[in-house]
Amino acid sequence: MWKIKDIILFPIFGVHLIISGLRNDRFSTMCHHGMINHSEVVTHVMSSNVQKLIRRNAQTELRIHTHYDRSIKSLKNFQDIKKNIIEVAINFWEDALLLRQSHAMPSRLTLDRVCVDGATKLMTFDNKLLTFCTDGCVEWTKCGPINVPVSHLNCRFIYNGTPMISGHKGEGIYRANFILYISSLRTHRCNTAKVLGYAAHCQLEANTDRPMAGYINFCPDTLSNEYSDKTRSLFVATHEILHSLGFSTSLFAFYRDKQNRPLTPRDPITFKPALGWYSGKNGQVYQWSDNVVRTVNRTWLSAFGTFQKLAHIVVLPTVVRIARSFYNCPSLDGVELEDEDGAGVYLTHWEKRLLENDLMTATYTNSFQISPITLAMMEDTGWYISNYALSQSFSWGRGRGCTFATASCLEYMLEQSRGGHPITPFCQQLTSSFHNKNNGLQVSCTPGKESYGFCNLIEYSKPLPSEYVYFVNTNFPTVTLNSEINLGTGNLTNQYPLVKLGGKIALANYCPYHQEIEWEDDVGKSIANTHCHVSTNLKDPHHNFKLERFGMNSVCVEHSPNWHLINGDSLFVPPVEGAGCYTV
Numbered sequence: 001m002w003k004i005k006d007i008i009l010f011p012i013f014g015v016h017l018i019i020s021g022l023r024n025d026r027f028s029t030m031c032h033h034g035m036i037n038h039s040e041v042v043t044h045v046m047s048s049n050v051q052k053l054i055r056r057n058a059q060t061e062l063r064i065h066t067h068y069d070r071s072i073k074s075l076k077n078f079q080d081i082k083k084n085i086i087e088v089a090i091n092f093w094e095d096a097l098l099l100r101q102s103h104a105m106p107s108r109l110t111l112d113r114v115c116v117d118g119a120t121k122l123m124t125f126d127n128k129l130l131t132f133c134t135d136g137c138v139e140w141t142k143c144g145p146i147n148v149p150v151s152h153l154n155c156r157f158i159y160n161g162t163p164m165i166s167g168h169k170g171e172g173i174y175r176a177n178f179i180l181y182i183s184s185l186r187t188h189r190c191n192t193a194k195v196l197g198y199a200a201h202c203q204l205e206a207n208t209d210r211p212m213a214g215y216i217n218f219c220p221d222t223l224s225n226e227y228s229d230k231t232r233s234l235f236v237a238t239h240e241i242l243h244s245l246g247f248s249t250s251l252f253a254f255y256r257d258k259q260n261r262p263l264t265p266r267d268p269i270t271f272k273p274a275l276g277w278y279s280g281k282n283g284q285v286y287q288w289s290d291n292v293v294r295t296v297n298r299t300w301l302s303a304f305g306t307f308q309k310l311a312h313i314v315v316l317p318t319v320v321r322i323a324r325s326f327y328n329c330p331s332l333d334g335v336e337l338e339d340e341d342g343a344g345v346y347l348t349h350w351e352k353r354l355l356e357n358d359l360m361t362a363t364y365t366n367s368f369q370i371s372p373i374t375l376a377m378m379e380d381t382g383w384y385i386s387n388y389a390l391s392q393s394f395s396w397g398r399g400r401g402c403t404f405a406t407a408s409c410l411e412y413m414l415e416q417s418r419g420g421h422p423i424t425p426f427c428q429q430l431t432s433s434f435h436n437k438n439n440g441l442q443v444s445c446t447p448g449k450e451s452y453g454f455c456n457l458i459e460y461s462k463p464l465p466s467e468y469v470y471f472v473n474t475n476f477p478t479v480t481l482n483s484e485i486n487l488g489t490g491n492l493t494n495q496y497p498l499v500k501l502g503g504k505i506a507l508a509n510y511c512p513y514h515q516e517i518e519w520e521d522d523v524g525k526s527i528a529n530t531h532c533h534v535s536t537n538l539k540d541p542h543h544n545f546k547l548e549r550f551g552m553n554s555v556c557v558e559h560s561p562n563w564h565l566i567n568g569d570s571l572f573v574p575p576v577e578g579a580g581c582y583t584v
Contacts (some may be wrong), residue, residue: 025092042141042203043131043272045212055065060099062384064090065109069146069183072218074378081223083232084316086182087333089237090431093245096370097378098385099177099210100258108172109179111148111203111213113137113155122271123163125156128206129271133157137166137321143202146181173274179360180244181215190219197222199240199247209254209262210383214244231534235368239359245361246381247374249278252293253286255316256382258543263316263382264289292316293347294334300467301411302499303488305577307467308407310336310348316380322372329402335373338362340507350374352507356425357448363507366446366453366516367531398423409511410470413487427455427512428471428484430501443530445556446514451531452556452579456504457485457512463499468510471498517576532556533580545574549583557582 066086072078115133123132137155141148152173155166173179181202189198201211216237223233253264254282264286267274275287293312300309312319313334319451324332336351338361349362350373358365361372371394375386397404404412413423425447431454443452463469472488472495488497502510518529528537532554539548545565558579565572 001109020377040316042114043206043209045112045205046129046391062094062097062099062178064094064178064180065151065173066090066180066182067109067146067149069181069185071184071220072184072223075184075223077223081233085223085233085237088234089241090180092238092390093241096375096387096390097245098387100379100383100385108174109176109212110154110170110172110320111141111143111179113153113166114141115157121158123158125163130156130163130206137360140259142202143179143181143213144183145185145187145217145545146183146215148181152179172336178211178245179213180241181213183215183217184220184223185217186220187217189195189217196236197240199243201244201246201251204254208256208260208383210381211245211251214241216244231367231529232364235364236358242360242374242378246378246383250285252288252308255288255292255380258382260382261481262547263291290315293337296333298406300408301379301414301490302408302467302471303410303469303490303495304466304492305490306506309339309467311339311351314377314380316377318376319373319431323405326372326399327397327401327405328399329405331402332405337404338507339509345507349556351509353507353509353511354397354405356508356513357396357446358396359509361507363505365456365505367448367450367533369427369448371396391416393448400425406503408467409509413470414489417487425513427514428457428487429455430457430459430483430485431455441576443517443578444514445558445579446516449556450533451516451529452558452581453514453516453530454575455512456515458501458504460500464502464510466499469497469499470511471501473498530581535579546580547582548580550581551583554581554583556580 037385068078068082072081075081087516110207112131113133114137115131116135116138119133119135120131121134122129124130125132133156136157141153149170151170154169157164157166166290197216199214200212203213204210205212218236255263262273265274266272273286273288275289277284278287292315294315296311296313298309298311300307313336315334319335320332323335324330335513336354337347338345338351340346340362345362350358350360352361352363355373356360357368357372358371358374359368359378360370370391372388372391375388375391378384378385400412403415410425413426413428416423428443429442431442437579441454443454445452457471471485474486474495485498485501486495488495503512504515516530519527521527528539531537532550532553535551537550538544546559560578565574
């Protein structure tokens with residue numbers, strides 16, 4: 001059995017929920033989980049015991065300390081998960097990011113205890129504005145659902161008007177500037193179908209607002225070190241770590257410029273963002289300023305005509321500079337955030353249409369990479385310096401121009417077609433999901449040439465929103481499988497909009513593109529996919545009709561005419577035709 005592979009991530013205003021599933025349905029199960037509890041996020045935390053000043057613009061290595069809760073350590077495959085998933089994800093971010101900060105690596109990193117009843121007061125201590133408890137500290141402090149070890153904590157409280165540190169101060173963590181707490185607890189959020197886990201930050205540094213600690217809770221039975229599950233788990237871990245480090249709607253209002261000046265105005269008393277709250281369907285986060293994200297109107301072409309489409313765009317300076325170069329669009333005003341108005345998706349990832357397989361889009365549909373735009377976003381938090389060498393292979397949308405970066409995929413496909421150019425990375429083939437004995441299923445390479453897959457253009461059971469209808473029939477309102485479908489022009493004269501036809505991924509504004517294939521056994525277990533770099537995808541010689549080779553030196557190659565194997569009077573047709581993986 002084959003399926004087009006995708007995993008959906010649903011972060012909800014600071015608590016980032018990981019969702020798996022989606023075959024041919026319009027959208028996966030919507031999640032209705034609560035927002036981050038701001039009373040449990042400790043701000044103005046001292047980052048080190050001895051503040052050794054270093055020169056401005058100096059850089060410090062990002063060092064992440066992991067604390068594994070008993071719940072995840074008890075998993076039978078914990079050591080494999082730790083080595084092959086979590087440590088790989090952490091090493092990636094330690095290579096990708098440096099800290100842009102004004103203080104040296106702390107000799108011992110400690111966190112603050114939560115205050116009784118949330119009663120706090122900001123006071124200057126050791127030349128820093130820090131949070132102190134007015135009524136004492138609670139016995140247990142949590143980071144998400146995880147109890148923070150007492151050895152990681154101290155208690156800052158006020159005694160007779162004097163700020164003090166508890167005598168029960170923990171020893172802290174040696175040579176670290178971020179603590180990641182990892183668990184596998186069956187919490188109430190895990191009761192929702194398809195939730196793989198969730199993550200957020202829990203403590204912010206004084207003077208910079210940089211996250212100092214965060215957590216990931218993997219719902220039980222979701223982590224695996226086996227084959228494609230390992231790829232999924234690695235994606236989830238890598239993605240969620242970045243949410244904890246700063247790519248989060250709940251942190252937009254805390255971003256700073258390169259001189260450590262807040263990009264959103266601060267309250268002169270609390271020093272927290274002063275623009276009030278941004279209210280969404282799932283709760284509230286601090287409202288950010290127009291220096292971070294702005295709302296603009298985009299002109300949007302569909303088969304029914306021209307619409308005005310609201311877009312939230314990141315306008316941070318490095319993001320805009322890098323995106324203009326990447327897309328080859330000198331006038332680009334910003335990069336769109338996800339506009340799907342669903343629980344835990346809206347505004348908290350990149351727009352899927354524009355950065356399809358980037359690590360920080362909300363769905364996992366093709367083998368993930370990191371784009372230079374995501375690395376630019378992390379620079380523009382004010383907390384990091386990015387290693388752009390890690391993003392050189394990202395290709396989705398590269399050099400595609402302003403129409404690709406700002407308009408509908410229909411307008412881009414029409415522009416390409418009229419100029420005699422391929423409509424890559426989009427497609428317009430309606431593919432049957434059933435194997436024909438005379439012809440295999442038609443596939444093409446994905447834009448990065450790392451895998452191959454079907455055009456995910458499908459027919460829905462219900463009409464799509466008018467602004468997302470892109471295809472028409474010029475004679476009668478029917479379509480033929482395995483054929484190119486006509487593009488609409490916005491002029492309904494002699495054109496019949498195919499209102500049920502669209503790309504399988506709603507988050508991509510129903511724009512169709514080639515999507516990797518995953519094979520399952522009879523019980524639904526993943527056994528292979530079409531990613532060329534995965535050596536375990538190598539087929540049994542008796543079934544390797546296309547003579548494919550999988551491994552780190554393999555890429556996708558399209559071939560025509562299609563290959564058939566003839567043995568006497570027998571004709572063998574490969575399950576998929578049109579492309580394969582080969583060593584170069």
